[in-house]
Amino acid sequence: MAVTERPERHSLGDRLYDAIFSNRVWRSIFRSGYPNTPRNQMLAVATNVFLHLHPTRIHRTHVKITHTFCLGGLSFFLFLGLTISGVLLMFYYVPSVDRAYTDVLALQTDVRFGQLMRNMHRWMAHGMVLTVLMHMMRVFYTGAYKPPREFNWVVGVVLLVLTLLLSFTGYLLPWDQLAIWAITVGTNMVGSAPILGEPNRFVLVGGFQVGQNALIRFYTLHVIGLPLMAAIFMTVHFWRIRRDGGLAKPL
Amino acid sequence: MATARSTQMPASEAVRGRMRRQREEELLVWPDLVFVEFICAVVFTIMLVILSVLVNAVLLDQANPAVTPNPSKAPWYFLNLQELLLHMHPALAGVVVPTIALIALGAIPYFDNDHEGQGEWLSTPRAWPNVIVGAVVGVFGTLALIFFDASRHVDFYEWMLNGPHRVPTLPDGAPDPTYIHWPEALNWLRSLRSLQTQVAWPAWSTNVPFSEFIPAQLIGITDFEVHLNLPAILVEQIIPTTTMVGLPLLLSLVAAKVGLAKTRRDHMILQFSGFIATYVILTIIGTYFRGQGLVLTPYTIFSIE
Numbered sequence: 001m002a003v004t005e006r007p008e009r010h011s012l013g014d015r016l017y018d019a020i021f022s023n024r025v026w027r028s029i030f031r032s033g034y035p036n037t038p039r040n041q042m043l044a045v046a047t048n049v050f051l052h053l054h055p056t057r058i059h060r061t062h063v064k065i066t067h068t069f070c071l072g073g074l075s076f077f078l079f080l081g082l083t084i085s086g087v088l089l090m091f092y093y094v095p096s097v098d099r100a101y102t103d104v105l106a107l108q109t110d111v112r113f114g115q116l117m118r119n120m121h122r123w124m125a126h127g128m129v130l131t132v133l134m135h136m137m138r139v140f141y142t143g144a145y146k147p148p149r150e151f152n153w154v155v156g157v158v159l160l161v162l163t164l165l166l167s168f169t170g171y172l173l174p175w176d177q178l179a180i181w182a183i184t185v186g187t188n189m190v191g192s193a194p195i196l197g198e199p200n201r202f203v204l205v206g207g208f209q210v211g212q213n214a215l216i217r218f219y220t221l222h223v224i225g226l227p228l229m230a231a232i233f234m235t236v237h238f239w240r241i242r243r244d245g246g247l248a249k250p251l
Numbered sequence: 252m253a254t255a256r257s258t259q260m261p262a263s264e265a266v267r268g269r270m271r272r273q274r275e276e277e278l279l280v281w282p283d284l285v286f287v288e289f290i291c292a293v294v295f296t297i298m299l300v301i302l303s304v305l306v307n308a309v310l311l312d313q314a315n316p317a318v319t320p321n322p323s324k325a326p327w328y329f330l331n332l333q334e335l336l337l338h339m340h341p342a343l344a345g346v347v348v349p350t351i352a353l354i355a356l357g358a359i360p361y362f363d364n365d366h367e368g369q370g371e372w373l374s375t376p377r378a379w380p381n382v383i384v385g386a387v388v389g390v391f392g393t394l395a396l397i398f399f400d401a402s403r404h405v406d407f408y409e410w411m412l413n414g415p416h417r418v419p420t421l422p423d424g425a426p427d428p429t430y431i432h433w434p435e436a437l438n439w440l441r442s443l444r445s446l447q448t449q450v451a452w453p454a455w456s457t458n459v460p461f462s463e464f465i466p467a468q469l470i471g472i473t474d475f476e477v478h479l480n481l482p483a484i485l486v487e488q489i490i491p492t493t494t495m496v497g498l499p500l501l502l503s504l505v506a507a508k509v510g511l512a513k514t515r516r517d518h519m520i521l522q523f524s525g526f527i528a529t530y531v532i533l534t535i536i537g538t539y540f541r542g543q544g545l546v547l548t549p550y551t552i553f554s555i556e
């Protein structure tokens with residue numbers, strides 16, 4: 001029986017199906033009903049702006065959870081979640097040494113779901129560092145960096161650095177004792193480099209010690225500079241996966 | 252014309268057969284992948300919400316540049332570098348090592364570039380043995396080095412010879428003459444630093460006028476003055492560098508000799524596993540076992556007042 005030629009439907013489920021997938025609003029958005037033929041399913045992936053990051057077909061071993069453990073996808077998912085929760089946090093946060101700490105306090109106590117939002121942002125940030133590291137390990141142990149994917153591995157290393165920097169710059173923003181001293185320790189490491197270290201540290205911190213200049217620099221990098229770079233490199237990363245013929249498979 | 256035709260429709264039956272088999276190995280992204288991704292996202296969203304409801308992010312007192320907490324620690328993913336910092340020159344630990352590690356990481360595919368073992372978990376022969384050996388050597392090698400630098404071998408020696416519960420002083424506070432100490436002749440082996448402090452280095456070696464050998468005034472630099480402390484350089488730079496380069500090389504050499512690592516992929520797995528193990532151990536030690544003054548302390552869950 002061809003899938004498109006269904007007999008008349010009477011059950012509740014069938015009527016629900018029609019109500020959801022055949023009304024004018026659904027059609028105006030997706031142009032067709034639920035994609036229930038192989039051809040339509042491929043079209044759904046290929047013509048949808050979000051889904052077309054994917055190929056339309058994929059090797060069967062790559063669908064197994066144990067091949068990728070979803071780690072790259074999870075890193076991306078966490079990046080999106082961090083962007084959303086981060087934008088919400090920005091509504092309440094002013095990057096000044098006089099206000100930053102009290103803003104975070106007020107966010108936790110006065111703003112509805114403020115504490116939850118901050119917690120989510122924090123745990124997702126830690127989680128993303130972990131998933132990116134584990135994603136790197138999965139790519140390594142599946143030998144997926146081999147030609148023609150060498151360059152995508154390098155893009156990945158850049159993404160790893162960007163992830164660490166994103167997390168590091170965010171660490172300063174609550175402006176509590178943990179933040180300022182962790183960043184002091186971290187930036188002092190930069191300063192210890194021969195010749196270029198101290199000038200670099202000075203530029204990063206915007207002075208001799210971590211203060212207002214450091215806060216505004218870290219804030220700007222954290223909310224726009226680094227996310228933009230990460231987004232660009234992720235675009236390249238995903239594009240290259242497609243160009244390199246999908247995920248690596250055994251020859 | 253002939254080439255255009257051959258790219259569109261492969262001439263031989265064998266090629267067409269291969270393409271057909273390839274197709275049969277493939278699934279449709281919708282629904283097989285999209286649904287998995289969707290479920291994954293939902294599950295993780297729920298887990299994150301639960302975690303965030305249960306555990307609050309820390310917020311300590313307002314930043315105060317005048318009060319340095321003890322210990323002061325970097326974010327956890329940099330504690331491995333902070334741990335290295337305790338054992339070598341800061342420039343080496345804080346800049347040179349991470350830079351070289353990242354470059355080496357990025358260079359992996361350019362060294363190991365055949366297709367052996369591609370696209371499958373640890374599918375080459377000897378892959379697992381190399382993972383295990385690399386990880387074990389990484390963990391125990393790193394621990395041994397850290398314990399050595401914290402004089403734990405000295406404690407162990409005295410504990411073995413004196414028995415447990417003995418302290419080197421009598422109840423009235425005077426030194427106990429029967430207590431057996433680490434031999435004085437071996438004092439330079441107490442830790443890495445004692446090689447610098449416990450050896451009678453000649454006076455000249457701690458103050459070598461390096462700048463006098465360099466004709467910097469010829470290029471117009473007149474205030475160039477550098478004095479080298481050779482024992483310090485030995486302890487802070489030469490020995491750590493030799494260790495960090497030498498031990499992995501030695502591992503690969505031995506592995507090649509005994510037939511554990513034969514191909515480049517073998518060596519890559521061995522080294523990468525060793526690197527990850529070292530990275531993890533350094534992070535754990537830096538996070539949980541460094542207390543006040545960053546002294547090696549048993550099980551200090553990091554908390555600052």
Ligand code: HEM
Binds near residue numbers: 133160247
């Ligand atoms: C923000 C960080 C990153 C994101 C969002 C990301 C995302 C992804 C995604 C979604 C995939 C598809 C397969 C999968 O899920 O495993 C992938 C594949 C890949 N990633 Fe990443 N990645 C990141 C970091 C890295 C890092 C640190 C490396 C390596 C150093 C790396 C190297 C690769 C390579 C070589 C592939 C192709 C794997 C294959 O062909 O099987 N990526 N990445």
